[in-house]
Structure formats: C-alpha cells, structure tokens
Amino acid sequence: MNIIGLYNYWIVVVLMLIGFYIVIAHENLIKKLVGLTIFQTSVFFLYISMGKVAGATAPILDENYQIYSNPLPHVLILTAIVVGIATTALGLALVVRIYEAYGSIEENDIQVQDTHDRLECQLEAYGRQKPPTLFDQETN
Amino acid sequence: MLLSFLALTAIAITRMGDLFAVVMLSGIYSLLSASLFLDLDAVDVAFTEASVGAGISTLLFLATLKLVPRYEKKSRYKPALALGVVIVTGALLIYGTLDMPHFGDADAPVHQHVAPRYLNDSINEVGLPNVVTSVLASYRGYDTLGEVVVVFAAGIGVMSLLMVSQRTKARALTKVPADMQHQIILRIVAKMMLPLILIFALYVQFHGDYGPGGGFQAGVIFAAGIILYTMLFGLSLTQSVIKPVFVEMLTAFGVLLYSGVGIVCMILGGNYLDYDVLSHDPVHGQHLGILLIELGVGITVAAVMITLFFKFTWRTVKHKYNQ
Amino acid sequence: MTAHFPILQVIIPLFAAPLCLFLRIPRLVGVFAIFVSAAAFLISYGLLQEVITHGTISYKLGGWPAPWGIEYRIDTLNSFLLLLVSGVSTVVLLASLSSISRELPQNRHTYFYTAYLLCLTGLLGILATADAFNVFVFLEISSLSSYTIIAIGTDRRALAASYQYLIMGTIGATFILIGVGLMYMMTGTLNMYDLAERLPAVYKSKTVLSAFGFFIVGVCLKLALFPLHLWLPNAYAYAPSITTAFLAATSTKVAVYVLIRYIFSVFGIEFVDMSLPLGDIFLILGLVGIFVASISATFQLNIKRLFAYSSVAQIGYIILGLAIETQLGITATLLHLFNHALMKAALFLAIGAVFYRIGSAQLNHYAGLGKKMPLTMAAIVAGGLSLIGVPLTVGFVSKWYLVVALLDKGWWPVAVLVLLSSLIAVIYVWRVVEWVYFTPPRIITEEVKEAPLSQLIPIWMLVLANIYFGVDTRLTVGVSKLAAQSLFGVNL
Structure with a gap:
C-alpha cells in the first residue's frame, strides 16, 4: 500500500530532479531555462497531486456531484505558472542581450x-x- | 501512463544538443503536463498550462532561437558536481515523501482544514459555481494581484532590455516583409480564424465564473490571436492597427484597474479588495469586483504577451537590418 | 485611515509603479518615485509607533478571516524592517536623479523607476505578509524587478550577472515553493500563525523536516549565505550604482527576515533544535563565509566588487547571531541588519557619486581623489570605519552586541575569530584609503570636481545616521530587543 500510495510522488520527484539537473549541469543558457521550466512544472505536479481526492471531480459546483478535489492548490499553481512564464520571458530577453554583447550563449x-x-x-x-x-x- | 511519457520527454531533453528540438520537446512536455492536470481534476490549471506553457512559452523560446545559435556546444559539461547536488536534493525529497498522506486520500490534512469552507460556503459568500475562480479572485485575490504585478514586472524588464530605437524602426519598417508573406492558404485561414479566436478569448474571459477560464487564459488567447496575425501579415501592418505605445500603456492599465478596485473598496469602507462593499448586496458586490479584476488581469496579461512578442520580433528585424 | 496602514505602505508603490508608465517624462517620474517612497516611509514610521504602543496589528485582505484569506500582520520585527527598507529606498532615490541620468540612456529612466518601485513593493510585501504563499509571490515581484534594475545599465557584465542571479534566484524561489507545498500538505493551511499552531502536531513527520530543509536552502540562496553567494558579487558590481545601493541595503536583509520569521514564528525554535543541528551549520557557514569573503574582498580591484564581497562577509555576521539562538544573539542579528544597511547604502551611494564624476569604479582610478572629492571620500572612509567596527559608528554597536552574545553563550573562540576577522576588514578598507589618499594620480584629471549636492546630501544623511545610531542606540537597540523578546515570547 505504501508503495502504491506514494508512487505518483516519486515519479514527480524524478521529474523535478531531471529539470534541476539540466539547470545546474548545462552550460547553454537556453537549455538552462528549459530545465528551469521543467523543474517548475514538476513542482506544480506535487501541488496538484496533493489536491486530488479519489473519485472526486473538478471543483466546479454542480448538483450532480458530491465530492470535489481541493481547489486551493489549483489556485496556487495558476499563480505559479504565470510567475514561471514571467521568469522565462525575462530570462530569454537577457539571453538575447547576452548573445549580442558576448557573441555566445555558453x-x-x-x-x-x-x-x-x-x-x-x-x-x-x-x-x-x-x-x-x-x-x-x-x-x- | 502519462507520467512515464513525461519522464521520457525530460530525459530526451537532457540528451539533445539541438536547441530547436529541445524547445519543441519542452512544448510537448507542457502539453503532456496539461493532460495530466486535467486527469487530476485541475481544469483551470490544465487550461493555463496548455496556453501558457505549451503556447506562449514555446513561442518565446522559438523567437529567441531565431536570434541565437541553434546548437548547444558539446563537451562543455561537468556533470559530477551537479549530479551530487541533484542526488542530495532527491534524497531529501524522497525522504520527505515517506510520511506524506497517500495520493487521493480524502482524509489528508489539506482536505480537512481550509479547503472545506471554499467548497461548502463559497456559493453563498461569493456566489460563483467555479470554486477556483472564487478562491483566485476573492479569498486569495491579493495573491492574484501579486501575480499580475509579476507579469507586469516581467513586461517592464523585457521592454527595458529589448528596446529598439525609433530610428531603426523607421528605417526597417518599410523593408521588412512578414515571414510568411506567401503562405496564401494560411493567410486566408488565419483571417477567418482571427475573429473566432478573439471571440473565444472574450468568452473565456467572461465565462470564467461558471466554467474553467478567466482573465489569464483569456489574455493569453487574445494575445495568441494578435500574434498569429502578426506572423502572417507582418509587424508593420499589425503595428499600424495596434500602436506599441498603446499596448505598453495597457499593461499598466490592467494593474491599475485591479489595484484600483481594491482602493475603491477601501474608500467605500471595506478592507482592501473586500468586494462586499461595492454594492448593496454582498454577493452582487463580489460579482462586480470579480468581473472588474478579471478584466484587469486579462488586459495586463494580453498586453504583456503582445508586447513580449513585438519586442522579440523587433529584435529579429533589427538583426536582419544590421546585416 | 490608520487602520489601513499595513496595506497602504505596500499598495502605494504598487499603484504608483504602473502610473510611471503614463507619466513618461523621466525627471517627473523620478520625483514622483521619491514622493511615493517617502509616503511609504512615513506610513511605516506610523506603523512602528502604533505597534510599540498598541501591539501587533492584523489586517484581513479582502475582508476574509485569516486562514481562508490572506492576512497582513505587523509586529515589532517587521515594522522595524519596513521602516529600514522604505527609509533607505527614499534616501537612495534622492540621489538617483542625477546618478541615473549619468549611467542610463534617457529612454530607460521610466522603466528603471517603474521596476524600482515594483522591487520596493515586493520587499515591503514580503515583510508585511503573514501568508506563506504570498511570500513567494512578492518574492518573485521583487526578484524579477531586481533582475531588471541590475541588467538595465550599459555594462555588458551586468547582463550575465543578472542572468546568473535569475537562475539562482528562481531555483531558490522554487525550493521555497516546494517547502511551502510540503508544509501545506501536512497542515492544510498557508497562514504562518495557523501553521505555527498546527505544525507541532506533525513535528515528527519526515515531510515537515524535508519542507524545512527546502525552505531554508531556498531562503539562504536568496540571502547569499556562503557558499550560495556566487550570484551576489557580480550582480552588485556591475549594476547601476543606485541599484547596488538599494539592493545591497535591502534585499538580502529581507531574506534574512524571512529566515528569522520562519525559524522562530512558524517552525519554532524547539522544532529546529530537535530536528537539525541548524545552529552548528549556521555557525560554521557564517564563520567560513566571513573569512573567505573578507579575504576575497582584499584582492578586488573593482571597489564595488570589493564591498560586495564585504556584504557576503557581513551576512556571515548576521547569520552568526542567529546561530547563537539566544535572545542576545537575535538582538545582535537585528542590529547588524539595520546597521549594515546604513553602512552599505552610504558606501555604495558614495561610490556612485565617484562614478558620476570619473565614470569608473576601478580603485586605480581613485588615485588622488582624496583632494578632488574630499567630502565623498570622507564618506567612504566613514563607511569603511563603520564596517570595521570602530567605536562611535554603528558597526561598533552591532559587533559589540554580537561579541557580548557570543561570550554570554560561552563561545569565546568564536568571539576571538570575529575580532580577528575585523582585522581583515581593516586590510581591505586600508587598500581603499591607500589608493585614495596616498597614491599619486597617474592620469591628470583636472576637471574632476566634488560630487553634486543632490548626491552629497543623501550620502551624508546616511553617514550621519551611521554616526548618530552609533552613539544614540536607544531606538535601534530598544526595538531590536523588543523584537527579539517577542520572537522568543511567542514560542516559550
């Protein structure tokens, strides 16, 4: 039971680690940003997984359903996604300028x-x- | 299983040196994540991830790749230390999972403490069927304001970093054709699609109270429509319809609208962002408040996304022109 | 009106930042920013008075009660730091009008001030909030805008530095996000005080320990604790002078605040003691950080880099105070937070004034400036003396309290090391003095004059504050003690 109950989280952890690894191991500035995106997206899974209730439905109230998943993690992750894209955009703008100034993105x-x-x-x-x-x- | 696909994609990304492929794969990764979110009942999140992660983010990466080399330099790559750090982090995370409530467990603390009030009372307190929107716009409306400000801050950052002088613009304007000038079919289809996309954006904007959607998603979709138009018909044509300065001001306007609603609430005697006071009936006040702030969100997000795209495209134009 | 003070000081800069884009005339925007920051400063002064007389203030955003809505909670600790951040920001802005026009092309001024005000918003928001996730959001506001104001200058190295900061900062923020998520998972709440009530029930949980670990590492990245400081020296060295003065004085301090708040008010010192040898880790990292960074500072030729390394060393002292885990130790930490902000703001503004005149931050270009810019150089020397910890300066006060706290705990070898490390500070400050007063200028720079009044006034305001708070310690020591007491009071 223990293994099955936590399996989901373990995969998520592996995804996070892959993203994190790309960020710190690679030299290429674009690839680092891609890694950052993956890292962050995987953290989102952590949040969304904890909001899931078995047998529940999306938290849009309706008379036909009784159990809903927890809406709070969804709200937090909506915010986090937008923060993520904001960071990526700024990072990319920096990469463009860095390439213009240094002639390299390594x-x-x-x-x-x-x-x-x-x-x-x-x-x-x-x-x-x-x-x-x-x-x-x-x-x- | 979706998760395994995700892992495969992520591993493929680490191995590849072709950044174009990497970016495409990361787009796929986002799409897969979106389907997974859907699977986990997070419809709003899935919608946002699909439009932001797979859409705008990939687009920005591609726009950047037009300006920088496409291939990663190999052999510059010192994995030992990184691997060590990653393993320590991973160990801490796995260790942390050991005592976690199990996946899908309805008795987990997260479902017991704060959330029940949102699910049980929001229909009376805020009056919207979509609980995510209620929490997003009202209970935790201040976080959402912060998030709009983050988008605005990123917009300001990109505007200041990728400025293009008026002179370059004036010289380049007449000489730069659209990249896909000759794709007649695409152009015609796009022309037919554009109104539909914009209408869909408005639908998402105002329907967020009842179904998935809201200011963010609407803003991104709206921006996507404009961006599509720009790609097919060229910057100069788009910019003669939508002035960049105007868009820049709109980025600020959305934030002003959102925080302005909060200030009006204060003037009317409530706390900051307490929409109850906006009307005689608290629920009606909540409606009005949420409508306005979602509009603010939509405006800022759409305007920032369009500005980002304009800025990156201008940079490409500038490079071409300088060669 | 006073009831809304907790939110107003954050909302005023938040509302003003987008307004800047509409004003568009650079000079006007600058003046506007000064007024906005000054308003925030006055409000935070009012808040401090209010908190001292009436106790903690709680403000419900959106009118929703605490764990469901977001709460702002102002107590002695954060009102003290609010005052510091908004005060330093105002003084720095005073000097910005002339400094920015020298260092940035004119079409970027509006963006600069907008981003500056956003950064201020973010920092004040982090200080005021009592919601764990809200911290993350405002942290990102301040971070994204700091990347902007670092990279906005004309030095290409600022771009690379800003990128590096962006990567490390985002990793830090993501770690914080993981930490918050795990805490939420175990308790179901995001409000800090609600967390503090619910965490003891799950103290033994491995998940909470992991949450704590991620949170601490994330925050330490932000506050540039050795060895996570790699982003800091370049970011400070190549950013525009105003940015450096502002960030050096405020942003790491706010991160330290978050650390203190979580260790003491959320997790509670009992949990920390029980689960991790955090005190020992901080002690070692703090000490090593002090020595490595101070020694690095003595080798720097770029004066901004020199003082940036010294900032890393000062973070070491601040962390050392935390490592002691006594009331005296926290008092020393808080004092040093405040005092170091004053010193660094003065120093970096003075360096900015020199840049305004000679267009360089290389020490070798400082040769002979002692005669040309006597007042500015005197300010640098005063700031340097304060860094060393010479009596009659603020630096002395905080080092004194730190050493007393160490002796009180019985850690006299550490106290000796702290005193020894001050000697290294003597070396790097002396290097500056040597170039300024005792090296003949190689290039004749006739036209170099004293810095303009618009910069001298803010610089000397800060220098005088350095001396004033070094002599009259009632306010700083009093408030620090109160804050330290309340931190321990809550958990005992």
Whole structure:
C-alpha cells in the first residue's frame, strides 16, 4: 500500500530532479531555462497531486456531484505558472542581450571573457610588477 | 501512463544538443503536463498550462532561437558536481515523501482544514459555481494581484532590455516583409480564424465564473490571436492597427484597474479588495469586483504577451537590418 | 485611515509603479518615485509607533478571516524592517536623479523607476505578509524587478550577472515553493500563525523536516549565505550604482527576515533544535563565509566588487547571531541588519557619486581623489570605519552586541575569530584609503570636481545616521530587543 500510495510522488520527484539537473549541469543558457521550466512544472505536479481526492471531480459546483478535489492548490499553481512564464520571458530577453554583447550563449565563454576583462584592468592598475593572483581567478 | 511519457520527454531533453528540438520537446512536455492536470481534476490549471506553457512559452523560446545559435556546444559539461547536488536534493525529497498522506486520500490534512469552507460556503459568500475562480479572485485575490504585478514586472524588464530605437524602426519598417508573406492558404485561414479566436478569448474571459477560464487564459488567447496575425501579415501592418505605445500603456492599465478596485473598496469602507462593499448586496458586490479584476488581469496579461512578442520580433528585424 | 496602514505602505508603490508608465517624462517620474517612497516611509514610521504602543496589528485582505484569506500582520520585527527598507529606498532615490541620468540612456529612466518601485513593493510585501504563499509571490515581484534594475545599465557584465542571479534566484524561489507545498500538505493551511499552531502536531513527520530543509536552502540562496553567494558579487558590481545601493541595503536583509520569521514564528525554535543541528551549520557557514569573503574582498580591484564581497562577509555576521539562538544573539542579528544597511547604502551611494564624476569604479582610478572629492571620500572612509567596527559608528554597536552574545553563550573562540576577522576588514578598507589618499594620480584629471549636492546630501544623511545610531542606540537597540523578546515570547 505504501508503495502504491506514494508512487505518483516519486515519479514527480524524478521529474523535478531531471529539470534541476539540466539547470545546474548545462552550460547553454537556453537549455538552462528549459530545465528551469521543467523543474517548475514538476513542482506544480506535487501541488496538484496533493489536491486530488479519489473519485472526486473538478471543483466546479454542480448538483450532480458530491465530492470535489481541493481547489486551493489549483489556485496556487495558476499563480505559479504565470510567475514561471514571467521568469522565462525575462530570462530569454537577457539571453538575447547576452548573445549580442558576448557573441555566445555558453556560460563558460562568457566567464572567460569576463575574466579576461578583469585581468586587463589589473594589468592597467599594477603594470607588470604584480601579476594577477591565483585567488582572483578562483573567485570569479 | 502519462507520467512515464513525461519522464521520457525530460530525459530526451537532457540528451539533445539541438536547441530547436529541445524547445519543441519542452512544448510537448507542457502539453503532456496539461493532460495530466486535467486527469487530476485541475481544469483551470490544465487550461493555463496548455496556453501558457505549451503556447506562449514555446513561442518565446522559438523567437529567441531565431536570434541565437541553434546548437548547444558539446563537451562543455561537468556533470559530477551537479549530479551530487541533484542526488542530495532527491534524497531529501524522497525522504520527505515517506510520511506524506497517500495520493487521493480524502482524509489528508489539506482536505480537512481550509479547503472545506471554499467548497461548502463559497456559493453563498461569493456566489460563483467555479470554486477556483472564487478562491483566485476573492479569498486569495491579493495573491492574484501579486501575480499580475509579476507579469507586469516581467513586461517592464523585457521592454527595458529589448528596446529598439525609433530610428531603426523607421528605417526597417518599410523593408521588412512578414515571414510568411506567401503562405496564401494560411493567410486566408488565419483571417477567418482571427475573429473566432478573439471571440473565444472574450468568452473565456467572461465565462470564467461558471466554467474553467478567466482573465489569464483569456489574455493569453487574445494575445495568441494578435500574434498569429502578426506572423502572417507582418509587424508593420499589425503595428499600424495596434500602436506599441498603446499596448505598453495597457499593461499598466490592467494593474491599475485591479489595484484600483481594491482602493475603491477601501474608500467605500471595506478592507482592501473586500468586494462586499461595492454594492448593496454582498454577493452582487463580489460579482462586480470579480468581473472588474478579471478584466484587469486579462488586459495586463494580453498586453504583456503582445508586447513580449513585438519586442522579440523587433529584435529579429533589427538583426536582419544590421546585416 | 490608520487602520489601513499595513496595506497602504505596500499598495502605494504598487499603484504608483504602473502610473510611471503614463507619466513618461523621466525627471517627473523620478520625483514622483521619491514622493511615493517617502509616503511609504512615513506610513511605516506610523506603523512602528502604533505597534510599540498598541501591539501587533492584523489586517484581513479582502475582508476574509485569516486562514481562508490572506492576512497582513505587523509586529515589532517587521515594522522595524519596513521602516529600514522604505527609509533607505527614499534616501537612495534622492540621489538617483542625477546618478541615473549619468549611467542610463534617457529612454530607460521610466522603466528603471517603474521596476524600482515594483522591487520596493515586493520587499515591503514580503515583510508585511503573514501568508506563506504570498511570500513567494512578492518574492518573485521583487526578484524579477531586481533582475531588471541590475541588467538595465550599459555594462555588458551586468547582463550575465543578472542572468546568473535569475537562475539562482528562481531555483531558490522554487525550493521555497516546494517547502511551502510540503508544509501545506501536512497542515492544510498557508497562514504562518495557523501553521505555527498546527505544525507541532506533525513535528515528527519526515515531510515537515524535508519542507524545512527546502525552505531554508531556498531562503539562504536568496540571502547569499556562503557558499550560495556566487550570484551576489557580480550582480552588485556591475549594476547601476543606485541599484547596488538599494539592493545591497535591502534585499538580502529581507531574506534574512524571512529566515528569522520562519525559524522562530512558524517552525519554532524547539522544532529546529530537535530536528537539525541548524545552529552548528549556521555557525560554521557564517564563520567560513566571513573569512573567505573578507579575504576575497582584499584582492578586488573593482571597489564595488570589493564591498560586495564585504556584504557576503557581513551576512556571515548576521547569520552568526542567529546561530547563537539566544535572545542576545537575535538582538545582535537585528542590529547588524539595520546597521549594515546604513553602512552599505552610504558606501555604495558614495561610490556612485565617484562614478558620476570619473565614470569608473576601478580603485586605480581613485588615485588622488582624496583632494578632488574630499567630502565623498570622507564618506567612504566613514563607511569603511563603520564596517570595521570602530567605536562611535554603528558597526561598533552591532559587533559589540554580537561579541557580548557570543561570550554570554560561552563561545569565546568564536568571539576571538570575529575580532580577528575585523582585522581583515581593516586590510581591505586600508587598500581603499591607500589608493585614495596616498597614491599619486597617474592620469591628470583636472576637471574632476566634488560630487553634486543632490548626491552629497543623501550620502551624508546616511553617514550621519551611521554616526548618530552609533552613539544614540536607544531606538535601534530598544526595538531590536523588543523584537527579539517577542520572537522568543511567542514560542516559550
């Protein structure tokens, strides 16, 4: 019983993890956003699943039905979906601008360019006497 | 089982390097999720996920892909640390599920405490058959206001990030044809569809009290109609009908309308967003309030979505023109 | 009218933000924003008075009673922070008129102010609400608008920083969403005080522990606790100066508030003690954070980055106060929240004023500015002294309370480490002083003048506040103590 009752949640957990993995493991900025979408959508399942009552119907009142699913998670997730698309839209706009500014949408390329910029500033400030320290590169 | 399809789609997304395919798959993922939501009795959520997740979101991703490279660089990819973090997170989640009430269990705390009042009393207190709308627009109307503000904030963000100067616009306007100029059949079908889409949007807008639907879904559908038109007939034609500045102001207007209703409630002696005071009869007041705020939601959402699309398209135009 | 104060201070900026789009004339929008923020400040001052004299205020949104509708609940703790956020926001806006016109193209000004007011709305909303899900919504309002005001500048690195912040911030928000969902699952309610009543029955549940874990990690991402701070230095360093001053002084503080609120008012300290060695975790992360971030700060050439790393270190001190888990510790945390906001706002505004004149935030371009911009530089030095914790500044007050709290708990080695870490602060502040006063300028910059009055006034208002609250601690210490008492009172 335990296994069957929780099976649904476990799949949802796996979905979340896949999304989360895409966000943190991939370097491509677009793919990260796709991962974020999947991650969030999977969290929505968590909410909607907990609102489900076995044998119930959608919470639109009608004389023919007695049991309804819980409407509150639905409301929360409606909000969360809209928040999600808002974040995605803003993220995509940033990606477009980043590509225009850096010529790449790979996180690594961008970091390399930023570090390069910083090293040039160091060079300007200290001349050749004090080369950039190891520490600076680590903490970029 | 739907969930397994979802898992397959998600895994396919991690493996693929072609972003175009990835985006398409994520659209499919959204659609599958929508059907799953439907299965779980969340009709409003399914409707929104289908229109927002599968529709607008995919569209925006595609619009972005027109501006950036299509393929992910391979081999730049350090999964060890990420895998570790994911496993820890997963372990915590699975651990958390162990004591959860079982799926579908009617005795779970969520069905015992707050929700019964919504299901039993909302018909007398708010007077709408769709309980989701009652909770969304009245009991938790303030959350919904916040959500509209989030959409507005995203709109402001995109407007400021993807600004196109008047000069580019003026120079480009005459020279950029619509991408699908020559698809005669599509154009004719679209012309016939457009009024239907817009009417459907209005139906969803005002019917949300009784069936699934409401401001969000209506706003998105309305925007989809306009976007379809733009794709087939070109930016310049659409923008001569709908001025971008006007749309930008509409994004603000929806928020103003929504929060304005709240302020009127305060002036009439109620708390913020307490629609009871809007009319002599509380239930009638609730009706009026919900109608107005749903309208505010619809306006802001539609206007923001249209603006987003305009901004991304202008960026494409600008790139073309600069080459 | 006073009955509506709890909601008014959030609604005024919320209503004003879309109005900005209709005003459209950049300068007008700026002035309008100042008035809006000032109104919020006055209201929160009224709220603080009200709370001190009459106790906690509850406000039912939509007229629905608490667990069914959303409630706003103002007590000493959040009214204190409301005052801080709206106050700092107003002062920062005063300086924005000239600073923004230097750093942003004119057609972006309206958007900037709109997003700024939205961010303010979000922060105030998080502070005032007593609803767990409402926190998420307002968190997203403030986050989305902060991504905007970070990326809106002309520096391309701001775009990448904003993107990174967006990803980490959204992961944090999603974790919070998971946490809230699991809490709701076990109790059936979203109201914080209702949660506090219902959680003890399920304290032993694994789900609640997991909920707590997700919530804490999510919030710690937002407040940039080491090692989740990676988004912060770049975001602060490359954003427009006004954004940096505002966010550095407010946004992480609000996240700390959420942390305190959940640990003490929702879950309750008993649960935390019972289930997780959270105090020890915070102690270690706080200490490591202080040292790593302070040492990183000493290597920075960009002065904004330098002080951004110092912000991460200060978060460490704030968390350390929480780790002590005594009333004195919380008092120290709250004091440091307030005081650090004052210091950082002053510092970043002063840096903004320098940027206004020389167009750079590189330390090597500061050479010789001691003579050219004496008042601005004096402000930076004063802020720096406050960061170190020199007597007669606010920094001294909060460090003093922190050390006293540590000794009271018997953690004298930690107290020694805190004092040692102040020495690192001496090093990085000294580096700034060295460039400013003791390095001959390499490029002759004749035309550099003192910062304009419109910026000097807000800067010095904050510097004087730094000194005033360093001497006269009645208000800050009094309110912090009251808030700490109420936090412990509720749960004992």
